[in-house]
Amino acid sequence: MNELPWIEIISAVVVLAGGGGIAGLLVARRRRRTQDQGGGRTAVEREPEVAVEPGASTSPTREETSPTRDAPSPTREAPLETPAPTAGRLVRLRDRLARSGSPLGARLLSVLSRDSLTEDDWDEIEEELLLADVGAGPTTELLEALRTKVRVLGVREPAAVRDLLRSELVALLDPTLDRTLRTEPTTADDGTHLPAVTLVVGVNGTGKTTTVGKLARVLVADGRSVVLGAADTFRAAAADQLTTWGDRVGVPTVRSDREGADPASVAFEAVARGRDEKIDVVLVDTAGRLQNKAGLMDELGKIVRVSSKVAAPSEVLLVLDATTGQNGLSQARVFAEVAGVTGIVLTKLDGTAKGGIVVQVQRELGVPVKLIGLGEGPDDLAPFDVEEFVDGILG
Numbered sequence: 001m002n003e004l005p006w007i008e009i010i011s012a013v014v015v016l017a018g019g020g021g022i023a024g025l026l027v028a029r030r031r032r033r034t035q036d037q038g039g040g041r042t043a044v045e046r047e048p049e050v051a052v053e054p055g056a057s058t059s060p061t062r063e064e065t066s067p068t069r070d071a072p073s074p075t076r077e078a079p080l081e082t083p084a085p086t087a088g089r090l091v092r093l094r095d096r097l098a099r100s101g102s103p104l105g106a107r108l109l110s111v112l113s114r115d116s117l118t119e120d121d122w123d124e125i126e127e128e129l130l131l132a133d134v135g136a137g138p139t140t141e142l143l144e145a146l147r148t149k150v151r152v153l154g155v156r157e158p159a160a161v162r163d164l165l166r167s168e169l170v171a172l173l174d175p176t177l178d179r180t181l182r183t184e185p186t187t188a189d190d191g192t193h194l195p196a197v198t199l200v201v202g203v204n205g206t207g208k209t210t211t212v213g214k215l216a217r218v219l220v221a222d223g224r225s226v227v228l229g230a231a232d233t234f235r236a237a238a239a240d241q242l243t244t245w246g247d248r249v250g251v252p253t254v255r256s257d258r259e260g261a262d263p264a265s266v267a268f269e270a271v272a273r274g275r276d277e278k279i280d281v282v283l284v285d286t287a288g289r290l291q292n293k294a295g296l297m298d299e300l301g302k303i304v305r306v307s308s309k310v311a312a313p314s315e316v317l318l319v320l321d322a323t324t325g326q327n328g329l330s331q332a333r334v335f336a337e338v339a340g341v342t343g344i345v346l347t348k349l350d351g352t353a354k355g356g357i358v359v360q361v362q363r364e365l366g367v368p369v370k371l372i373g374l375g376e377g378p379d380d381l382a383p384f385d386v387e388e389f390v391d392g393i394l395g
């Protein structure tokens with residue numbers, strides 16, 4: 001069970017009653033930290049001005065200095081929401097896939113069911129696959145497999161054709177890939193609690209902040225405790241957006257009040273808080289602007305390096321917008337190269353007929369799609385399951 005909401009309410013009452021005022025709920029810190037001998041923690045050169053959201057129990061080893069903000073989040077008083085259970089989400093969202101994937105599903109099936117397949121029919125199938133962003137290599141593979149099986153097995157009846165197409169698409173998506181999210185906290189050799197850290201990266205506008213918010217809800221629904229880290233310090237509104245997501249399910253957000261603050265420091269603070277409060281998972285949102293590769297590498301590298309002083313990321317999720325096709329893919333390659341990506345989140349699959357991008361993305365980047373976004377609603381994020389996905393696009 002997540003006890004944070006109660007901690008938050010009690011803390012807020014205590015501070016207000018004590019005359020500290022709302023401003024006292026937020027603290028800023030800037031100090032050098034030295035080696036913590038008991039916990040085996042390493043020093044970070046300079047910590048940022050990081051505001052701790054109301055209800056945050058701060059690290060006992062840290063000093064609190066002047067308040068940096070004077071108003072609580074406007075959503076703080078809203079009742080907490082109960083996220084939808086994660087089991088069977090993809091099944092519930094299947095109609096969205098069926099709508100978006102119809103060219104890949106219904107139209108392919110209608111061509112494949114024709115009495116005798118001519119070269120023109122096969123060309124049409126190829127075109128459909130390419131239009132759906134399956135990618136040249138996988139399209140050729142799929143066509144060859146289908147041609148062989150149709151010829152050898154003489155499959156014609158719609159149900160048999162569907163089964164054949166289904167099994168080929170499932171094979172193309174490789175159901176053997178490990179798609180589990182590593183969100184289990186661990187214990188260091190010296191007994192220190194270490195939260196699982198998930199870093200969320202990707203080009204701006206792909207849906208990173210939204211995905212962090214949705215993922216927090218998934219984890220809360222699964223009974224995990226979560227802290228958010230707003231390391232997208234480039235866009236001030238991103239931290240507010242993230243805080244709002246967290247507030248809705250009683251999850252605190254570690255953020256900086258200073259636009260352009262060092263994102264690595266914010267990430268460090270979030271992970272340290274996860275450690276100190278024995279939180280299960282720390283989700284870190286990062287800035288998405290695509291600068292030159294060296295700049296990106298520096299920034300992401302520093303976030304990983306600095307937060308790893310507490311706990312190394314167990315997941316680096318690359319968020320990719322399914323509607324951007326090839327363009328999105330080439331940008332994603334840069335992130336995959338610099339950030340050591342462990343999984344892909346493919347967003348906006350509800351808004352595209354290009355469901356085939358899943359195949360291409362996995363192939364090109366060599367990492368499994370772990371989650372898919374199927375809408376702007378708070379619970380429109382589902383774990384990726386190959387068979388359910390294929391059933392969705394086949395309608």
Ligand SMILES: Nc1nc2c(ncn2[C@@H]2O[C@H](COP(=O)(O)OP(=O)(O)OP(=O)(O)O)[C@@H](O)[C@H]2O)c(=O)[nH]1
Binds near residue numbers: 208
């Ligand atoms: N239809 C649809 N919209 C989505 C999905 N995921 C995110 N969005 C929308 O995409 C837009 C951008 O999302 P953000 O989360 O702000 O994107 P971001 O990557 O954090 O952007 P930056 O902070 O600028 O880097 C928002 O309007 C979201 O509601 C999805 O799965 N489906």
